[in-house]
Amino acid sequence: MGAGTDVSAFSDFVLRLHERSRIEDPAALLHWSIAELADILHADCGWAGWADLWNGNDVEVCGAVAYGLPDDFQSFWDSIRREDLLARDVIATGNAQACYDRQGERHTDGMIALSDRYNIRKMTVVCELRSDGEPSLFMSFYRGDRGARPLDEAETQFVRCAIDHLARLSARRCEAESGRAALLVNDEGRIVFAPPDSLRFLRERWPGARANYLPFAFTSPAAEPTRSVTDGVVVQSRRLGGYFSRPFHLVHLRPAGAFDTLTPRERQVADEIAKGHTHKEIARRLAMSPNTVRNHTQTILGKLGLSNRAMLASMATSSAAI
Incomplete structure (x- = not known):
């Protein structure tokens, strides 16, 4: 194992990855990891994301981030994806890695075009091989110099172990309480990544739903977090970082509770009541008239089937929905 990919280097990478996983979502972890690993491996550029490898040669990259590559890289790859020899080899052999050499003997027109357009001479992909048909996490590293070599066995092993840690930490970040779900999806509502408990939640709630997609209409939300109630389930969505060729969204799902009808x-009014504020104090804090606060309070009590503010305060304090 080379000096750049020895046990010490891997331990350092994993320690930093674990630290970042405490505060970063799976997409941000991937963005950080591809840059860090490219530097460790002395790669000129890299590409990483989640790919559906289970449709023959028609591989679909559900979402990805590029490092050191132009913004149009994924759109160009999409145009030649059926000629991607790396994907073909992974699918055909069942191996978790594959290499392409522009100076080698095996080519397709698409691989030649990709290599020449982005000055990539050596390409190596490493991916997780999932048995459940869900998108696989992959990382590709590229070297452009004619005298460069593909990643060697020690380097690919380094990446394979890094992917394993990244996949586990991403699942941990998405783990939710029982009866809830957290998923990474793209603009089309395609589920890019989700831990098993989250997929189980979806299938129990929507047993006839289309596989691999959110079981309800999902339109790309704005940059601000959004919240809605669908089929008795609260859907909260947050758009993730601007470093992806196509937007990702972190979606949280949970059964709707009483306060979700508000x-x-x-x-806001119920929350202020729970804090013990009077109508006048709430009016001042929320920039509305005391009469409007009273009207809201009566409407809230009616919706929740309560008779007074004390009952409302008690329910609001104990409710996780507020």
């Missing part, structure tokens, strides 16, 4: 303004 409008956002009513929830």
